[in-house]
Amino acid sequence: MDALLLSSFQCLPWLSSTKQQRHYSHMHLSCRATKVECESNFYKVLSVSPKSATMDEIKRAYRSMALQYHPDVCHDPSMKEESNRMFVQLNAAYETLSNPMLRQQYDSQLGLSVSHDYSETSLRSLWEEEQHQVVVELKTRSRRRMEQKANRMRAPTRRKDRN
Amino acid sequence: MAEPAYTVASDSETTGEEKTYTLPEIAIGIDIGTSQCSIAVWNGSRVELLKNTRNQKIMRSYVTFKDDIPSGGVSSQLSHEGELLSGATVFNMKRLIGRVDTDPVVHASKNLPFLVQTLDIGVRPFIAALVNNMWRSTTPEEVLAIFLVELRALAEAQLKRPIRNVVLTIPVSFSRFQLTRIERACAMAGLHVLRLMPEPTAVALLYAQHQQQASHENMGSGSEKIALIFNMGAGYCDVAVTATAGGVSQIKALARSTIGGEDLLQNMMRHLLPDSENIFKSHGVKEIESMALLRVATQDAIHRLSSDNNVQVDVDLGNGVKISKVVDREEFEEVNRSVFEKCESLIIQCLQDARVEVEDVNDVIIVGGCSYIPRVKNLVTNICKVKELYKGMNPLEAAVCGAAVEGAVASGINDPFGNLDLLTIQATPLAIGIRADGNNFVPVIPRNTTMPARKELVFTTVHDNQTEALILVYEGEGNKAEENHLLGYFKIMGIPAAPKGVPEINVCMDIDAANVLRVLAGVVMPGSRQPAVPVMEVRMPTVEDGHGWCAEALNRNYGATLDLVTIQKKA
Numbered sequence: 001m002d003a004l005l006l007s008s009f010q011c012l013p014w015l016s017s018t019k020q021q022r023h024y025s026h027m028h029l030s031c032r033a034t035k036v037e038c039e040s041n042f043y044k045v046l047s048v049s050p051k052s053a054t055m056d057e058i059k060r061a062y063r064s065m066a067l068q069y070h071p072d073v074c075h076d077p078s079m080k081e082e083s084n085r086m087f088v089q090l091n092a093a094y095e096t097l098s099n100p101m102l103r104q105q106y107d108s109q110l111g112l113s114v115s116h117d118y119s120e121t122s123l124r125s126l127w128e129e130e131q132h133q134v135v136v137e138l139k140t141r142s143r144r145r146m147e148q149k150a151n152r153m154r155a156p157t158r159r160k161d162r163n
Numbered sequence: 164m165a166e167p168a169y170t171v172a173s174d175s176e177t178t179g180e181e182k183t184y185t186l187p188e189i190a191i192g193i194d195i196g197t198s199q200c201s202i203a204v205w206n207g208s209r210v211e212l213l214k215n216t217r218n219q220k221i222m223r224s225y226v227t228f229k230d231d232i233p234s235g236g237v238s239s240q241l242s243h244e245g246e247l248l249s250g251a252t253v254f255n256m257k258r259l260i261g262r263v264d265t266d267p268v269v270h271a272s273k274n275l276p277f278l279v280q281t282l283d284i285g286v287r288p289f290i291a292a293l294v295n296n297m298w299r300s301t302t303p304e305e306v307l308a309i310f311l312v313e314l315r316a317l318a319e320a321q322l323k324r325p326i327r328n329v330v331l332t333i334p335v336s337f338s339r340f341q342l343t344r345i346e347r348a349c350a351m352a353g354l355h356v357l358r359l360m361p362e363p364t365a366v367a368l369l370y371a372q373h374q375q376q377a378s379h380e381n382m383g384s385g386s387e388k389i390a391l392i393f394n395m396g397a398g399y400c401d402v403a404v405t406a407t408a409g410g411v412s413q414i415k416a417l418a419r420s421t422i423g424g425e426d427l428l429q430n431m432m433r434h435l436l437p438d439s440e441n442i443f444k445s446h447g448v449k450e451i452e453s454m455a456l457l458r459v460a461t462q463d464a465i466h467r468l469s470s471d472n473n474v475q476v477d478v479d480l481g482n483g484v485k486i487s488k489v490v491d492r493e494e495f496e497e498v499n500r501s502v503f504e505k506c507e508s509l510i511i512q513c514l515q516d517a518r519v520e521v522e523d524v525n526d527v528i529i530v531g532g533c534s535y536i537p538r539v540k541n542l543v544t545n546i547c548k549v550k551e552l553y554k555g556m557n558p559l560e561a562a563v564c565g566a567a568v569e570g571a572v573a574s575g576i577n578d579p580f581g582n583l584d585l586l587t588i589q590a591t592p593l594a595i596g597i598r599a600d601g602n603n604f605v606p607v608i609p610r611n612t613t614m615p616a617r618k619e620l621v622f623t624t625v626h627d628n629q630t631e632a633l634i635l636v637y638e639g640e641g642n643k644a645e646e647n648h649l650l651g652y653f654k655i656m657g658i659p660a661a662p663k664g665v666p667e668i669n670v671c672m673d674i675d676a677a678n679v680l681r682v683l684a685g686v687v688m689p690g691s692r693q694p695a696v697p698v699m700e701v702r703m704p705t706v707e708d709g710h711g712w713c714a715e716a717l718n719r720n721y722g723a724t725l726d727l728v729t730i731q732k733k734a
Contacts, residue, residue, distance in 0.1 A: 059387060069677030070586055071615060075575040084615045084675045091613050093225045 042106065045093035050107070055098065062094040165682040183460070190357045190574045191318055192365075192566025196427065197257040197398030198532065200224045201563040202314045204322065205571035208582075210564045225254035226306045228292040228299050237313035247459065249497045250293030250366065252452040253277050255425060257334075258398040259304035260348070261341030264288040268421050271429060276441055276455040285712050290412065293451065300347050304348040311352035328357045330570040332562045334399035335361045335419035338346055338648040339680060339704045340639055357573050359522035359678065361592060363392040363563030364414050366530055366556070368587045370405070372568055373555060376582065378409075382665050388525040389415075390553070393510065393543050395533035400543035402509045404517035404524075410581075413588040416517035416611045417487040420507040424465075424533050425500050427548035432461045434498045435486055437475060442484070454625045458661075460486070468492050469535045469584060496538045503542055510546045518613050521546070524555040536556040588616045595672055595680065598635040598644035607672045610640065619671035624729040628660040632668055633717065633725035634684050636703055649714050650680070651705035654725065657696040658686050665689060668727055680704075 044051040046061040053061075067073060069090060074083040096102045170290065191204045199221050203212045212220040215237055227246045246252045253321065255275060262269050264281035269288050270517045272279045278290040278298055291298035313429035318326045333345060342359055349356050360368075370390050389407040394401045404420040432439055436457060443450045451716050460478035496503065514521060527547045533539050535558070544552065557564075572583050590613055596606035599622055608618045632655045639647030649699035671683040685698035706713055 059408070063409050066411055066413075066588060067409070067586055069587065072573060072586055080676070087615055087676075088617050091616075095613075116429070156443075 011118050019124040028078075042096055045090055046097060048097075050110075053097070058094070062090065062098070065090050168332055173519075176617070178730055179270065184588060188324075188328055189576055190330050190570035191322075191326055192330050192332075192563050192568070192570045193311070193314060194332045194362070194365075194563035194566060195254055195257060195310065196224055196396050196532075197423065198224055198396070199559070201311055202318055203560075203678050204318065204568050205561045205576065205583075208578075209579075210567045212560060212563065213318055214694060215317055222258070223254075224310060225250075225252050226292075226301075226309045227252045228294045228301070230294070235310040235313045237310055237317060247455040248452045250277055250448065250455075253290065253292050255398065256303040256306040256420070258425065259288065259290065260307065261338065261344040262288070264531060270521060271426070271618065272452060274429070274440055277450045278446055293448065296448070304344055307348035308344070308351035311349060311731060313356060315352055315354060327353070328570070328574065330358045330360055330365075330566045330573060331356045332362045332566050333359045334421075335363065335401040335403075335417045336399060336421055338593070339650055340648060340706065342678075343704060351445050358569055360566055360587075361401065361403070361417060361589075362396075362399075362488075362531075362562045363394045363401045363417065364405075364412075364587055364589060365410045365563075365569060366528060366561045367393045367403055367405040367407070367414060367565070368568050368572075369556065369561055369565040370526070370528060370553075370584060371407045371410055371452065371584060371585050371587070372419070374407050375410040375453070375585065381583065389519055390526040390528055391510070391514070391525050391547055392528045392530070393506075393534075394529075394531045395423060395506065395539060396531040397533075399423050400509060400533075402454035402513040402520055404513050410585045412586070413613075414590040414611075415519065416513050416515075417590060417592045417731065418510055418513035418516065419592060420505055422502050422505050424503050425546065426463050427495075427533070427536075428461055430459070430498050430502070431465060431490075431495065432457055435461060435488060435490075436484070449481060453482065453484065458487070464490055465495065465536075468495050470535060484505055492537070498529050499538075502571075503538055506539065507542050507546055510543065521548050522640060524549070525595055527704075528553040528561070529554060530556065530558040530561045532559065542546050589678075591616065591674065593638050594640060595636065595638045595650070595674075597727070598637065598672055599729055601723075602644050602728070604637050604639070604641055604644045604647050605729055607670055611680065614674050615676045617671065617673045621730045622668040622670060623664050623730050624658065624661075624666055625663055625726045625728050627663050629663065629666075629725070630658045630660060630726050631656050631725050632658065633721055634670060634682070634727075635683055635717065636682050636712070649706050651682070651701060651703040652713070652717060653682075653699060653701050654683075655684055655699060656687060659695050663686065664728075666695070667730065 041054070044060060046053075046065065048057055048061050066087070069083055070088045071080050071083040071087060074080060094108050164232055189205055191202060192210075194201050200223075201212060201221050203210050213224045214220050215222055225236045225246070226233050227235075255272060258268055259272055259279070263285045264287065265283055265285050271279065276636065277293065277597065278289070278291040280291075287302070288301060290302065291300045292487045293299075300377065313328050318481070329349065331345060331349065339344070343579055345359060348354050357443055367390065367576045370392070374388060390405050390407060392403045392405065394403075398421070400422050404414055404415045406413045418495065423682050436442070439454075439457065443454045454592055456478055457480055464474045464476050468490070471492075473489055476488050476490055477488050514524075524547055526551050527543060529540065529543050531554050542552065568583070568585065570589065571578075572585055577584055578584075590611045591608055594604075594606035594610045595608045596604055599605045605620065607620050608616055613620070622632075633652060634655060635652045637644055637647035638650050643645045655668065658668075665688070667687045667689070669687060671682045673683065674704060680703045681700055683698055683700045684696040686696050687693075688695050
């Protein structure tokens with residue numbers, strides 16, 4: 001099956017700065033988004049280098065992202081729910097990467113993630129399906145904001161699915 | 164004063180922020196303490212505390228019922244001590260709000276000089292003030308609403324604009340049910356709660372602002388600072404450990420307890436008059452006056468012991484009971500030894516939960532009315548191994564100032580100097596989970612989880628062909644389900660017939676930034692990707708008072724027939 005996996009956070013432009021290969025098409029929808037797929041983005045979520053990021057860099061990245069994406073700094077009520085989602089993801093990334101032991105575990109898991117079995121179905125994936133539309137909307141908004149900030153972010157490019 | 168003292172603006176709980184989204188109106192910060200309250204607002208460049216007509220910034224939290232119109236400590240012209248004697252004055256409501264009559268905190272309130280009656284069956288206590296020799300009943304919500312109306316009127320008169328949005332500080336230990344009671348009190352006063360902020364986290368935000376301002380002045384990068392905040396007022400004692408940098412204060416851990424100055428006072432009253440509970444049991448007019456006299460004298464003695472080594476207590480309680488005694492500081496500390504030990508254990512626990520070593524704490528902040536007690540100061544500095552406490556915060560004003568800053572931040576106010584580029588990343592003060600594995604409490608969202616949060620756990624059935632399951636949602640730290648607060652319950656129906664252990668019951672909990680809790684539950688059968696029945700989503704809490712009854716009734720009717728167990732994760 002054409003497994004077009006969507007992790008609601010993967011497709012956000014601020015995640016696309018690191019050059020990670022092996023990418024799934026991010027504009028498509030599937031209810032089969034898996035845990036591994038989400039996790040493979042932890043470094044991207046925080047926009048830090050998987051190899052060299054220091055604890056200090058991770059903390060700083062987390063804070064600056066929090067100041068931009070925490071629901072408390074989002075004053076558009078229609079976007080509250082999405083910024084909630086994004087922040088939850090940001091936290092998951094931070095919690096793993098800021099803990100040396102979890103980070104090590106996760107790094108080794110990353111190496112193995114290709115062969116992981118995608119059968120896990122969770123409620124989370126169902127919500128992601130529901131949220132697809134708003135995520136796309138948020139993406140647009142977020143991109144606009146990042147462009148205004150005139151820095152490293154580029155509009156996301158559509159990649160070919162590897163299958 | 165022809166109009167009623169308060170109006171019920173909305174009977175429902177607050178419905179979220181979307182409704183009030185108009186032009187940014189700066190929300191005001193309110194600190195309703197067990198014994199004192201204050202109100203502050205961001206005035207465009209800094210926080211300003213508002214004063215009442217008697218030029219007080221810190222007002223007493225009490226309401227006196229007289230004839231028809233009750234009046235609170237914000238506007239009252241009379242002395243608090245004098246009014247106490249009549250039995251018409253009700254206070255300490257923050258300790259009683261949202262509690263049932265089996266709660267030890269409610270029992271400890273029975274020797275206050277008004278009526279707190281308990282039937283010990285898990286319903287709300289009967290609270291009444293003595294007015295013209297009649298017990299006039301009231302509720303903690305009503306009393307809080309009366310101060311809130313007075314505080315609102317005070318703010319509206321001074322700021323010359325209508326006030327609607329507020330940020331209120333709350334104790335860390337408040338259950339979600341208690342939070343709904345606070346929201347109800349605000350709604351009665353025509354106020355909309357923008358945020359309910361645990362007191363030490365409000366202090367943490369103020370600290371973040373201080374750090375931000377200091378780093379601007381030094382043009383430094385502002386490295387991460389760890390602060391320990393110890394907050395002890397009349398009713399509650401809370402501790403927070405926070406990591407602050409670049410205006411972001413991340414709450415790493417919270418610890419909480421329902422001990423406070425009130426306990427110090429009651430222990431001391433018992434020490435001065437060992438049989439006081441029996442003497443005052445009948446709650447007659449005379450007894451109330453004696454209780455109030457003893458209370459005022461003891462409170463005064465404790466205050467003086469903060470600066471003096473010993474004090475003389477002389478009080479005539481009437482009916483031939485007289486107290487004339489010298490009390491020294493050591494005696495006071497001995498009488499309250501267990502309270503101080505509890506304080507110590509809270510700090511140790513909070514540091515552990517935050518995974519922070521004492522040596523890594525940069526600043527130790529101590530706030531609240533009890534911060535003036537030498538023993539309290541000592542225990543904090545000893546455990547934290549510091550010589551100096553953080554300076555630059557008024558212990559009585561820090562929480563309300565933090566709430567006012569949060570009010571401005573949450574209202575979307577911009578400050579040209581970056582003084583409001585701040586954020587508090589909150590953590591859950593209590594675990595939330597369900598009853599499973601027999602009568603155990605299984606947390607789905609553990610304590611000190613960063614908010615907003617979303618976590619899920621998978622459970623399964625305990626009987627073959629079990630088609631229904633009861634989801635009982637609790638909040639707290641107890642291992643047994645009944646040691647926690649029941650927030651709500653619902654039943655999952657239509658689980659496909661299967662051997663026990665096969666259906667996967669997914670329970671997910673979601674707390675958004677406005678601290679709204681939603682519980683979702685779905686059933687997935689192995690080999691299927693779709694839920695077997697529609698997913699249920701319930702906003703909690705749904706249980707009103709008397710939650711003890713609810714749980715008992717559910718247990719009586721269903722026993723273990725609708726139980727669940729956790730699925731052991733494959734390694």
